[in-house]
Amino acid sequence: MKASSSILIRGAEVYDGSGAEPSRLDVLVVDGRIRLVSDRTAVPSGVPTLDGAGLALAPGFIDVHTHSDALALMPDADPELSLAPVRQGVTVEIAGNCGSSLFPPAQPGTDAVAMESFIRTLFGDDAHSVEGAEDFERLQMGVDRKTNIVSLVGHSTLRGAVLGFGDCRPTPAQLDQMCSLLGAALRAGAAGLSSGLIYPPGTFADTDELVALARVAAAHGRPYVTHLRDEMSNVEAALDEAIDVARASGVALHVSHHKTAGTQGHGRTVSTLATMDAARASGVDLTCDVYPYTASSTHLHAMFPPWATAGGIPALLERLRSGAEVRDAVRRSIAVGEEGWENTVGNGGWDLIEVATAPGRSEAEGRSIAGLAQAAGVDPVDYAADLLLAEQAQVTIISRSMAEDDVRRVLSHPGTMIGSDGVPHSGRPHPRWAGSFARVLGRYSRDAGLLTLADAVSRMTALPARRFGLRGRGVIAEGAHADLVLFDPAEVLDRATFATPLDAPRGIHHVFVNGQRVIADGSPTGASPGRPLRVQHEPVGTPG
Numbered sequence: 001m002k003a004s005s006s007i008l009i010r011g012a013e014v015y016d017g018s019g020a021e022p023s024r025l026d027v028l029v030v031d032g033r034i035r036l037v038s039d040r041t042a043v044p045s046g047v048p049t050l051d052g053a054g055l056a057l058a059p060g061f062i063d064v065h066t067h068s069d070a071l072a073l074m075p076d077a078d079p080e081l082s083l084a085p086v087r088q089g090v091t092v093e094i095a096g097n098c099g100s101s102l103f104p105p106a107q108p109g110t111d112a113v114a115m116e117s118f119i120r121t122l123f124g125d126d127a128h129s130v131e132g133a134e135d136f137e138r139l140q141m142g143v144d145r146k147t148n149i150v151s152l153v154g155h156s157t158l159r160g161a162v163l164g165f166g167d168c169r170p171t172p173a174q175l176d177q178m179c180s181l182l183g184a185a186l187r188a189g190a191a192g193l194s195s196g197l198i199y200p201p202g203t204f205a206d207t208d209e210l211v212a213l214a215r216v217a218a219a220h221g222r223p224y225v226t227h228l229r230d231e232m233s234n235v236e237a238a239l240d241e242a243i244d245v246a247r248a249s250g251v252a253l254h255v256s257h258h259k260t261a262g263t264q265g266h267g268r269t270v271s272t273l274a275t276m277d278a279a280r281a282s283g284v285d286l287t288c289d290v291y292p293y294t295a296s297s298t299h300l301h302a303m304f305p306p307w308a309t310a311g312g313i314p315a316l317l318e319r320l321r322s323g324a325e326v327r328d329a330v331r332r333s334i335a336v337g338e339e340g341w342e343n344t345v346g347n348g349g350w351d352l353i354e355v356a357t358a359p360g361r362s363e364a365e366g367r368s369i370a371g372l373a374q375a376a377g378v379d380p381v382d383y384a385a386d387l388l389l390a391e392q393a394q395v396t397i398i399s400r401s402m403a404e405d406d407v408r409r410v411l412s413h414p415g416t417m418i419g420s421d422g423v424p425h426s427g428r429p430h431p432r433w434a435g436s437f438a439r440v441l442g443r444y445s446r447d448a449g450l451l452t453l454a455d456a457v458s459r460m461t462a463l464p465a466r467r468f469g470l471r472g473r474g475v476i477a478e479g480a481h482a483d484l485v486l487f488d489p490a491e492v493l494d495r496a497t498f499a500t501p502l503d504a505p506r507g508i509h510h511v512f513v514n515g516q517r518v519i520a521d522g523s524p525t526g527a528s529p530g531r532p533l534r535v536q537h538e539p540v541g542t543p544g
């Protein structure tokens, strides 16, 4: 036993991830693994000790929903963006969400320019598509990582790779090709299939296409993770569609960042949660996650109707450049809606949409589109269109779209997991990337009493580990990977705000990733022990 790779954490209240009340235990970290110590005299002398008295020890938190796919791969990324998850105790990030992953790449004969533009718009200027799940793993292995990462296979990326970015349906051969690329990625260790059905090109898919792909995920024992087609006035129909996909394919269904947003959506989590419970009772394997804020965040181009983005980002920019007619048509679409389109602005207004990140127009960050347009003496659609053109569509926004009661209802519902939905770009990103986990522990568990600490920890650890097939993680058990958080339950609290979105939380004292300390006494140690994870192949039936 090398003393340097060992440490004894003494006397903490240990939350093992199961949801059980804590017990006082000594935990030995040795060679990246956990050993439960029943007899302190059996611990070799010379092993350093960390005093856990008065603190809580939990498995490292698993952020089930991130858009951090390319963050560690970007040479110029702000180090504070990379540190934000681990500063709040996150040790595993699940990327590839909302239909967008870095793989597969454009297949021969499809629009590689539109694919690269799609990837850059979502993940940043230096981001590129990668060859596949193995290549994603190889690249993540070759860079400094604070946390572990595993990716889902994004349906929009998969569709763009085979069909391009237009409003079209796949031929049977194209659908076969999508299924076979998906199957290959899942066999290489990807965590499941994700969709983002408000975003192009995913939004152009019909339910049958999703069922065909979900069957492949089901055959590999992996979940289908979906950003519903509508989270606003048609949220019930969108949830029904997801449940239909699960019933028809046999896939395990996970609903991402569940919310019922927009002025028409407030209060509707009462019915959506009841629908989820009923589906579960009838045998559908269904879970969801949430982030603990009443504001959402996404890309500015998602405020435009699907017809405007058909063909991909270059086609969108071309249309916006073409003159007043297109912009008038956008205004009409927002005013009257479009069949099957969520229409965020129509459900709230430009005054509720704030610029988060616009690298070339930092003066706009933190201000509403309505206010910016008024100051510029132009219509909000024109302001938004000109901003997209100026920034090559690399603009993220914050949308003040939810009600606190809905957030609390979803958060306290049995089995809901925590996902930050972090979009780690510089500027003024949503504080959820740096605050979600500490906020649930401090504000919602301790201060509001919405859920017990043991329950909150379980939703961040063992529940997601089971859902996403991360064996040996999310638990404090003999032989488990030593991803651990030692925190003060009386002190823990998020400090990230919309004005200071990367402020580190209070009360997170020590964080271990794969047995190495990344945070010690609340400060980064400089260690980068994170690595890509691979979900083990467990065939169920016939793989696609």
Ligand SMILES: [Zn+2]
Pocket: 097, 098, 196, 227, 256, 257
């Ligand atoms: Zn999403």
